[in-house]
Amino acid sequence: MxxxxxxxxxxxxxxxxxxxxDEGAVKLSKFSNRFKDEEEKLSRIDWTSFTIELTGVNDAExxxxxxxxxxxxxxxxxxxxxxxxxxxxxxxRLNCEIMLPSLDKMKSTGRKIGxxxxxKFF
Amino acid sequence: xxxxxxFVDDDPAWLRLIQAELEEHTNSFVVVVADSGSAAxxxxxxxxxxxxxxxxxxxxxxxxxxxxxxxxxxxxxxxxIVTAYDKPKTREVVFKSGAAGYLKxxxxxxxxxxxxxxxxxKKSEGGNLHNVSLDTFLQLIEMEQQTCTLRIINKKQNTGxxxxxxxxxxxxxxxxxxxxxxxxxxxxxxxxxxxTIEHDCVFHDKKINGDLQAILLDSMRSKDEKKENxxxxxxxxxxxxxxxxxxxxxxKKSGQVKKSTLKKEQKATGGLKAKKTKxxxxxxxxxxxxxxxHRVQTEIGTRNGLLDIHIDQTWDGLVYRALDxxxxxxxxxxxxxxxxxxxxxxFVVVPGEETAVIKIDADSPRDRIIDILSE
Numbered sequence: 001m002x003x004x005x006x007x008x009x010x011x012x013x014x015x016x017x018x019x020x021x022d023e024g025a026v027k028l029s030k031f032s033n034r035f036k037d038e039e040e041k042l043s044r045i046d047w048t049s050f051t052i053e054l055t056g057v058n059d060a061e062x063x064x065x066x067x068x069x070x071x072x073x074x075x076x077x078x079x080x081x082x083x084x085x086x087x088x089x090x091x092x093r094l095n096c097e098i099m100l101p102s103l104d105k106m107k108s109t110g111r112k113i114g115x116x117x118x119x120k121f122f
Numbered sequence: 123x124x125x126x127x128x129f130v131d132d133d134p135a136w137l138r139l140i141q142a143e144l145e146e147h148t149n150s151f152v153v154v155v156a157d158s159g160s161a162a163x164x165x166x167x168x169x170x171x172x173x174x175x176x177x178x179x180x181x182x183x184x185x186x187x188x189x190x191x192x193x194x195x196x197x198x199x200x201x202x203i204v205t206a207y208d209k210p211k212t213r214e215v216v217f218k219s220g221a222a223g224y225l226k227x228x229x230x231x232x233x234x235x236x237x238x239x240x241x242x243x244k245k246s247e248g249g250n251l252h253n254v255s256l257d258t259f260l261q262l263i264e265m266e267q268q269t270c271t272l273r274i275i276n277k278k279q280n281t282g283x284x285x286x287x288x289x290x291x292x293x294x295x296x297x298x299x300x301x302x303x304x305x306x307x308x309x310x311x312x313x314x315x316x317x318t319i320e321h322d323c324v325f326h327d328k329k330i331n332g333d334l335q336a337i338l339l340d341s342m343r344s345k346d347e348k349k350e351n352x353x354x355x356x357x358x359x360x361x362x363x364x365x366x367x368x369x370x371x372x373x374k375k376s377g378q379v380k381k382s383t384l385k386k387e388q389k390a391t392g393g394l395k396a397k398k399t400k401x402x403x404x405x406x407x408x409x410x411x412x413x414x415x416h417r418v419q420t421e422i423g424t425r426n427g428l429l430d431i432h433i434d435q436t437w438d439g440l441v442y443r444a445l446d447x448x449x450x451x452x453x454x455x456x457x458x459x460x461x462x463x464x465x466x467x468x469f470v471v472v473p474g475e476e477t478a479v480i481k482i483d484a485d486s487p488r489d490r491i492i493d494i495l496s497e
Binding site (some may be wrong): 057 | 181187450452455458460
């Protein structure tokens with residue numbers, strides 16, 4: 001599943017991606033090797049209050065001195081891309097737009113299979 | 123002068139193929155190629171390019187970056203984006219980013235040539251004029267309150283420039299990557315020119331202060347001053363060359379000539395005039411809202427898409443969470459936030475002692491506003 005992040009992660013200047021549930025739990029993360037420490041720091045954050053503040057938001061950008069975060073709402077959570085200022089932001093937005101349907105599809109397929117197993121065996 | 127079309131792609135084989143495919147159109151346009159976005163910008167600086175056709179995915183500066191850079195410096199040059207990376211959203215994003223056209227790879231040479239010729243035709247839809255007296259023609263445009271883009275060719279120097287008019291008002295001028303009054307003066311110093319007319323103008327806000335008459339007068343005065351300075355410099359140099367001993371010539375050339383020329387220039391112009399400077403606004407007396415509005419209006423103009431600016435504490439929660447996140451991963455100072463709430467609007471939030479919230483139009487130059495407020 002992490003492979004679907006590859007297109008975005010392959011863009012120059014992208015440090016990594018996180019997928020966070022509506023409740024603020026980190027569901028997935030993938031960072032390039034150079035930014036593994038960033039991944040560790042971001043995974044430790046309690047995102048709950050942030051996702052509450054994001055209610056009703058389609059997408060957002062947080063611009064810091066050294067990097068920026070691009071946040072995109074998906075069906076069941078938020079995709080967060082951490083990128084440097086050298087990264088082409090339009091390309092990142094476009095790739096996220098393209099990637100989200102597959103992300104949602106994979107999640108919903110996962111649930112259906114799960115439900116089927118539950119029905120048959122339990 | 124035959125129009126030049128610049129093709130940008132990191133694939134040399136594709137560029138060679140394009141050159142071969144479009145060879146039969148050499149009477150209509152010349153193909154120029156660049157293997158990267160930065161190489162394309164170098165070419166644009168020194169050449170009179172009429173149209174850019176760029177690939178989307180390139181290492182380093184990609185098609186979007188190149189498009190943004192061209193829109194900023196050469197807004198009158200149309201850009202076509204070509205890509206093999208065709209997804210339903212791609213076309214939409216490409217046009218939203220300001221591209222004039224979009225082509226999906228692969229395409230035939232004829233298809234491409236047709237698109238190029240249509241675009242080039244539009245750029246000269248108002249006709250071509252040769253050997254024109256520029257100042258007379260511009261006054262005519264002003265009188266008739268025309269909206270147009272004039273592409274002017276100075277055959278003598280083999281160079282070109284662009285002047286933009288909206289309702290007879292001169293909005294901007296451009297030579298290479300230079301814009302504004304300096305570019306206008308340079309173009310207006312050309313005596314006999316050829317030009318093409320396009321019945322459109324990309325500028326809605328004036329980038330040149332003053333009306334055409336004042337600019338024409340200033341341009342004439344600057345032309346005269348240049349001539350006079352040149353004459354003084356030449357006479358000063360010849361004076362030294364005639365009077366100075368041979369051993370001192372080089373020394374005088376490097377140092378004293380300048381002093382002598384300066385003195386004569388001062389004499390000729392009646393001393394150095396004090397430059398009139400515009401009084402800078404006192405930011406310390408401005409509120410956050412006024413400061414934000416002033417910065418955006420100064421940089422972008424009145425058509426900046428700003429719908430409302432106000433101080434709003436209800437956004438403090440989001441700002442605090444963003445500050446926490448920045449601190450956690452060493453992101454540094456939080457400069458600005460952009461929030462898109464769909465049908466409820468788009469907002470740019472500027473943190474500070476008071477949180478300033480700017481509501482922007484869906485068609486506003488969002489990235490430019492964000493860049494300006496991030497500085």
